[in-house]
Amino acid sequence: MKSFSHKIQLLVFLFAGLFSIFAQQRMKLPKDVLFYMEINGKQLDKKVNWEKFNPFLQEVAKKGKARPNWTDYSKTGIKYDATQYHYAVLNDSVQAYTAHFILDDQGKFQQFINSVKKEGLEITKKNTYSYVNLDDDVFVAWNGNRAVLKTISYNKPYNWEDDIAADSAVAVIDSTTVADSLYAGPETDSAYVEKAFDYKEEIGYLKEDLQSLQESIKENNAEITRIRKDINYLEKHHQYPVEKKGSTDKNYSEKGTEPLSPPMPEDMEEDDPEEDEIYRKELDSINIEKFKVVKKLAEAAFDDYFNSGAELEVPAGMTAYRDGNSDVFVYLDYAGIMNSGVYGSMMRRYEFGPFFTNFYNSNYSYNLYFDKDKVRLVNNYRHNNPEVQKSIAAVYKGKKNKKLTALINDKSVGYYSINVDGSKYFDMLYAFLKSSGETGYQNESELIMETMKIVLDEEAIAKIAPGNGIFVLNELKSKTVSYTDFEYDDDYNEKEVQKTKEVVMPDFTFAFATENEGYWNRIFTLLATNKKTSKNFSKNGSFYIFKEEKSQGYFDQLFFTVKDGIVYVTSSPDNIGPKNQSETSKMWANDAAKHPSSGRFDMQKLLSGLEKEFKSVPERKTLDLIRRNIGEVYFKTEAKGSHIETEMNYRIRNSSENSLMYFFDLFDEIYKINESEKKAPVL
Amino acid sequence: MKKFIKYFLLLLPLLLLTSCFDILEKVNVKADGSGEYTVILNASKSKTRLASISKMETINGKKVPKKPEIEAKISEAARIFKATPGLSNVKTSMDFDNYIIKLSCSFKRIENINAGLEQLKAENIIGKMVPTQIYSQNTAGKTFTRNKINTFKSDYDKMSKADKEIFNDAKYISVLQFENSVKSQTNNAYSLSPNRKAVKLEVPVLDLILQKKPLQNTILFQ
Numbered sequence: 032m033k034s035f036s037h038k039i040q041l042l043v044f045l046f047a048g049l050f051s052i053f054a055q056q057r058m059k060l061p062k063d064v065l066f067y068m069e070i071n072g073k074q075l076d077k078k079v080n081w082e083k084f085n086p087f088l089q090e091v092a093k094k095g096k097a098r099p100n101w102t103d104y105s106k107t108g109i110k111y112d113a114t115q116y117h118y119a120v121l122n123d124s125v126q127a128y129t130a131h132f133i134l135d136d137q138g139k140f141q142q143f144i145n146s147v148k149k150e151g152l153e154i155t156k157k158n159t160y161s162y163v164n165l166d167d168d169v170f171v172a173w174n175g176n177r178a179v180l181k182t183i184s185y186n187k188p189y190n191w192e193d194d195i196a197a198d199s200a201v202a203v204i205d206s207t208t209v210a211d212s213l214y215a216g217p218e219t220d221s222a223y224v225e226k227a228f229d230y231k232e233e234i235g236y237l238k239e240d241l242q243s244l245q246e247s248i249k250e251n252n253a254e255i256t257r258i259r260k261d262i263n264y265l266e267k268h269h270q271y272p273v274e275k276k277g278s279t280d281k282n283y284s285e286k287g288t289e290p291l292s293p294p295m296p297e298d299m300e301e302d303d304p305e306e307d308e309i310y311r312k313e314l315d316s317i318n319i320e321k322f323k324v325v326k327k328l329a330e331a332a333f334d335d336y337f338n339s340g341a342e343l344e345v346p347a348g349m350t351a352y353r354d355g356n357s358d359v360f361v362y363l364d365y366a367g368i369m370n371s372g373v374y375g376s377m378m379r380r381y382e383f384g385p386f387f388t389n390f391y392n393s394n395y396s397y398n399l400y401f402d403k404d405k406v407r408l409v410n411n412y413r414h415n416n417p418e419v420q421k422s423i424a425a426v427y428k429g430k431k432n433k434k435l436t437a438l439i440n441d442k443s444v445g446y447y448s449i450n451v452d453g454s455k456y457f458d459m460l461y462a463f464l465k466s467s468g469e470t471g472y473q474n475e476s477e478l479i480m481e482t483m484k485i486v487l488d489e490e491a492i493a494k495i496a497p498g499n500g501i502f503v504l505n506e507l508k509s510k511t512v513s514y515t516d517f518e519y520d521d522d523y524n525e526k527e528v529q530k531t532k533e534v535v536m537p538d539f540t541f542a543f544a545t546e547n548e549g550y551w552n553r554i555f556t557l558l559a560t561n562k563k564t565s566k567n568f569s570k571n572g573s574f575y576i577f578k579e580e581k582s583q584g585y586f587d588q589l590f591f592t593v594k595d596g597i598v599y600v601t602s603s604p605d606n607i608g609p610k611n612q613s614e615t616s617k618m619w620a621n622d623a624a625k626h627p628s629s630g631r632f633d634m635q636k637l638l639s640g641l642e643k644e645f646k647s648v649p650e651r652k653t654l655d656l657i658r659r660n661i662g663e664v665y666f667k668t669e670a671k672g673s674h675i676e677t678e679m680n681y682r683i684r685n686s687s688e689n690s691l692m693y694f695f696d697l698f699d700e701i702y703k704i705n706e707s708e709k710k711a712p713v714l
Numbered sequence: 715m716k717k718f719i720k721y722f723l724l725l726l727p728l729l730l731l732t733s734c735f736d737i738l739e740k741v742n743v744k745a746d747g748s749g750e751y752t753v754i755l756n757a758s759k760s761k762t763r764l765a766s767i768s769k770m771e772t773i774n775g776k777k778v779p780k781k782p783e784i785e786a787k788i789s790e791a792a793r794i795f796k797a798t799p800g801l802s803n804v805k806t807s808m809d810f811d812n813y814i815i816k817l818s819c820s821f822k823r824i825e826n827i828n829a830g831l832e833q834l835k836a837e838n839i840i841g842k843m844v845p846t847q848i849y850s851q852n853t854a855g856k857t858f859t860r861n862k863i864n865t866f867k868s869d870y871d872k873m874s875k876a877d878k879e880i881f882n883d884a885k886y887i888s889v890l891q892f893e894n895s896v897k898s899q900t901n902n903a904y905s906l907s908p909n910r911k912a913v914k915l916e917v918p919v920l921d922l923i924l925q926k927k928p929l930q931n932t933i934l935f936q
Contacts, residue, residue, distance in 0.1 A: 254864070261862070269852050270859060270932050515758040515812045517738060523889045523912040525738060525754075534762045581811055583765030 058339035060346065065367040066119040067349055069360045076112040078358070078401055078691045081105035087699055092147075100146040108140025109133075109178070116343050121371045125328065127183040133341065137175050144171060159337040162329070167322055170329040172337070179336050183325040235317045349396075352411040352674065357398035358691075366392040366415055389467040392416060401691035405662075406681045413674040420673060422462035425455040427627040427670035432499040432544050434597050436620040437609035444504040444640065445632030445664075448623040453498035457489050495550055500543035501623070504632075505606060507640025510536040510585070535640055536585050540606040542599045551593045574604055622667055628677075629667035635684065652704055660685045660697050734759050734883030737919070741824065742891040747853045748822050750803075757813040764813050774876040781810055787839060788815060794833045795819050800826030824849040824858070843869055856897075860888065862930035866923045884919035894935040901931035 060067065081104065089099035101107070113133035120127045134140050144154075147165060154163045162172035170181045349362045369391035377384075393414045400407040414420040429450035439446050461484075464476050512534055517525040545551055555575040558568040569576050578588040592599050592607065599607050612620060623629045638658045666679040687693035735757040743749040757764055770778050779787075788806050795804045800822040807816045821827055831846035845863040852859075870878065890904075891912040899906070904913040913933065921927040 265850075269855055270857050512762050514761055515756065515809075515814060517736070517754070517756060517887075519889070519914065521908050523891060523907050523914045525740070525889070532759070583761050583811065584769070585762060585766060 057342050057344040058336055059344045060118060060349075061120055063120050063122050063367065063371075064118045064349075065121050065364045065371065066117075067345065067362040068117040069353065070115040070117070071355075071358050071360070072110070072112045072114055074356075075358045075401070075691070078689050079105075079111075080688060080692050080695075083692065083695060083699070087695070087702075101143060106136075106139060107143040108136040108138070110135040121368065123371070124187065125183065125185055127181060127328070127332075129182075129332070130180045131336070131341070131343065132178045132180070134173060134176050134178055137173065140173055140178060144173075157330075157333070157337075160333055162333055164326070164329075167318070168325055170326070170333075172329075172333040174337055177341050179333060181329050181332060183328055185321055185324045185328070348394075352396035352398070354398045354409070356400070357409075358401050359397075359399040361395075361397040361399070363395040363397075365394055386464075386467045389416070389419075389463060392419075401689055403689050404683060406683070406690040406693075408679045408681075410677045410679070411674045412677070416462075416466050417673070419459075419462045419466050422455065422459040423675065424670040424673075426451050426459050426498075427668070427675060428452055428455075429498045429627055431624040433620075433624055434595060434609075435499055435501040435542055435544060436623045437612075438501055438503050438540055438542060438606070439612065439616055439620045439623060440503075440505075440610035441613050441616045442505070443633075444507065444636045445630065446501060446503040446619075446623070447628075447630035448501040448626075449498065449628050450624070451498040451627050452493075453496055454489055454493035457483070457487065491547075494546040497544055497546055500541070503540045503542075503606075504537060504637075505540060506538040507637070508536045508538050509533045510587075534585070536602070538602050538606070540599065540601040542597050542601075544596055545593070545598050546596065548593045548596065551598050555591055555593070619665075626667040626669050631663065631665045633663050634661040635663070653701070656697075656700055656704065660693075660700075734885075736885045736887060738887045738889065740889040740891070741827075741849065743824065743851070743858060743893065745893045747824065747851055748820070749824065750818065750820050751824075751827050752816065752818040755815045761811075761813050774874060776877075784808070784815075788817065790837070791817060791834055791839045794837055794839065795830045798826060798830040798833055801830050824851045856894070856935040858890070858892070858933045858935070860890065860901075860929060860931045860933075862928065863922070865925045867925065870923045881920050881923065886915075886917055886919050886922055888915045888929070889913075890931075890933065892933070892935065897934045897936045899931050899933045901928060903927060904931050 085102070085104055088104045089102065092099055092101065105111070110133040115133075116131040118129055120129075141154075141161075144163060144165075148163050149165070152163055154161050160172045160174040162170055164170045168182055168184055170183070172179050172181075350360070353360045353362075366388075370388060393412060396411040396413075398409045400409075414423055429452045432450060436448065439448075461480050464480055467476070510533070511531050513529050513531050515527055516530050518528050519525055555568075556570075558564045559570045559575055561568075567577055567579050569578070573592050573594070575591040576588050577591070586602055588602075590599070590601050590604050592604075594607065601607065610616075619629075619631055635658060638654060638661060642654065660683075662684045663682045664679065665682070666677060668675060668677040670676075681690075683690050683693040685693060685696065687696045735755065736759075738752070738754040738756065740752040740754075741749060742751075767773055767778055768781075772778060785808060788808060792804050792806045795801050795817070801819050803818075803820040805816075805818045807814075809815075819827075819830075827849060828847050831840065831844070831848070834840045835842065835844060835846055843864075843866055845861075848861050848863065850859045850861060851857070870881075888904075889912065893911070895910045896906060896913065899913060901915075903917070904915045906913055913931070915927075915929070915931075917927045922929060
């Protein structure tokens with residue numbers, strides 16, 4: 032019995048040990064990942080029509096070669112129905128994009144890599160994987176069942192402190208050292224610690240500047256030579272040379288018209304081939320150094336990946352809004368993106384930087400679905416500070432207003448509706464200011480907040496416009512306008528003539544709710560009675576009308592009125608009041624009433640209305656294609672728990688097998704139009 | 715989503731703001747070499763768009779000039795022309811309802827116009843790239859020359875897409891009228907009037923910028 036329990040214990044330990052080993056072997060996503068994407072291969076693979084994709088990819092990949100490198104992209108050894116992981120790292124010195132793939136045919140994959148890699152590049156074999164660089168900054172590594180593609184760019188970080196204290200000898204620690212520790216590579220490279228001043232690199236930059244200046248001088252010299260030729264010729268012949276029929280070239284072949292070479296600037300020396308060679312070698316040496324750094328980074332990452340399991344350990348916060356049924360999931364660390372690179376460095380320099388940093392301190396998650404008849408994108412926004420997020424969500428909880436949504440109708444081109452709580456805007460602003468952390472102006476900002484609270488009667492302001500509004504684009508109407516043109520008689524004397532043309536005029540309604548009708552009526556009455564404004568602003572019945580004496584713009588007149596708690600601004604008085612609604616438009620209206628933000632645009636109707644604006648043949652060709660295929664956009668936003676969710680639907684309008692292939696078919700047609708235009712004979 | 719809407723709304727006016735305009739440059743030369751010069755900028759065809767743009771502060775990141783600023787600039791141009799030796803009878807007219815601006819003057823010799831334009835350039839009324847030495851005449855040799863202009867391609871290439879679109883439908887018309895009859899010309903793109911006393915060239919401004927159509931022409935009189 033003892034021996035049995037001992038065996039059980041051993042088995043438990045073994046399992047626990049194996050579990051812990053596997054748990055350790057899951058590769059951790061690098062800390063400074065700002066973009067993360069999962070491609071749901073199982074679903075997406077079924078939606079790709081390789082018969083259509085292959086010719087297109089071949090055309091794109093062959094780059095002027097007679098034959099494409101690869102004929103069937105559906106068979107590259109990559110297991111397309113497996114999940115792919117993509118992520119990007121961005122810091123002050125390294126920008127890297129990584130993609131993880133599962134392989135189902137290593138031999139095929141190697142053949143594919145051989146077809147795309149540069150000739151002569153050798154494959155490096157390591158203990159657990161092989162790798163090759165496809166370009167100076169693109170590396171691919173693989174073993175029996177998986178592969179990783181890495182694009183890395185390395186640049187010496189810019190030190191803003193240099194601007195302030197150029198003579199400071201402070202050594203800057205480059206973020207690559209962080210990347211290095213993350214990749215846990217056994218070696219440490221001296222290139223990771225930046226030197227105070229690299230004179231070779233500086234020479235490289237200066238030489239680049241010099242080269243571009245020299246090129247500009249060459250261009251100017253060519254122009255000077257040409258002008259001198261003209262002057263010489265004119266001095267001798269007092270006229271330009273007679274052009275040959277069918278040619279615009281001048282004849283400079285006569286003696287004595289040889290152009291004078293433009294004088295070289297005194298301090299400009301002839302190119303020294305020896306110096307050029309030294310310069311070229313130095314540039315090469317800089318590029319080699321850069322390549323060494325990126326190669327080392329790639330190797331460290333590959334070691335890390337192939338010594339771990341295929342699964343990625345992704346922080347739970349990144350995948351909080353991932354839907355397993357979506358085709359593509361994307362996470363964006365907006366705070367990280369805004370804090371990285373040049374922008375981040377700039378913000379850190381300024382005392383008010385924390386305000387902006389706090390404003391951008393958020394993240395976005397996207398779930399993308401390529402459905403049969405529509406593309407669906409669900410976006411989740413979340414501010415990283417729960418207090419700020421709470422105040423943003425509070426703004427998104429407005430009241431319903433059915434009077435506004437009654438303006439939605441089937442015939443309209445589109446609408447955009449908002450139902451927010453205007454009174455919460457101030458709270459949101461306070462939350463932003465309060466959470467901006469310790470800045471040099473903390474006391475000042477707190478005082479401003481207190482003053483604003485005292486001075487502004489938030490409730491009264493919110494009553495003027497509580498936060499419900501709608502914009503409805505009813506129609507794009509045609510308007511005839513006259514214009515002056517010039518015509519010429521037989522002696523080419525010009526004569527002014529009046530002509531007419533059609534222009535597009537939007538017929539729209541903008542309306543918003545108010546709980547203080549008197550305030551708006553007083554404003555409109557003032558505009559209609561004031562000596563200065565009454566020239567263009569008058570009252571007719573219940574409408575106030577804005578009309579310019581010589582109206583040249585798109586609107587002849589604009590109408591304003593206040594009725595039943597709604598302020599209207601419209602291009603026609605007929606637009607006021609509820610519209611006939613079909614079942615579909617009733618659904619839109621219900622959605623618009625329920626959601627803090629929603630809208631719909633029939634792009635086909637919009638483009639039909641704009642038809643008159645497209646005149647040239649290529650413009651019309653592209654317009655016809657887009658108009659045939661363009662769909663309808665419908666979106667709605669709502670506050671859900673700790674995030675703001677926006678769902679956008681783009682309904683397709685052509686016969687493609689699904690919405691993914693719809694985009695391919697559309698791009699393919701545009702590509703064909705462009706190609707046919709390139710090939711069109713010049714008449 | 716908000717950004718999508720924002721970009722869409724930004725795109726919409728851009729679609730509507732592609733303008734077109736004509737530039738008419740007319741020279742009337744008498745037998746003694748004196749004459750009249752007129753330049754007309756006609757943007758009347760785009761007046762609906764311009765009326766909307768004029769209410770804006772900026773467009774494509776550039777400040778929209780207000781009516782008094784344009785008037786001041788034209789008056790300054792007229793003042794400079796008046797002060798140029800050989801130029802007289804300088805007149806300007808600005809029709810802001812139809813967006814037509816005219817400047818005309820009399821000259822003793824056509825080269826006075828070149829000098830006037832040179833002065834406009836020196837005073838920053840016209841851009842550095844605008845050609846100034848555009849005409850020359852040899853009364854003894856009975857020739858009148860419309861000189862070649864430099865390419866503006868590199869400046870055009872540096873422009874944003876939205877700025878480039880301004881030139882898409884723009885036209886340039888050059889009319890040269892003479893007291894004497896024209897015997898021949900070197901550029902047949904200029905059409906000759908039936909009475910042989912005028913030539914006219916009408917080209918897209920883009921063709922001049924990209925030097926697809928040459929402007930230079932030497933006219934020989936009978």
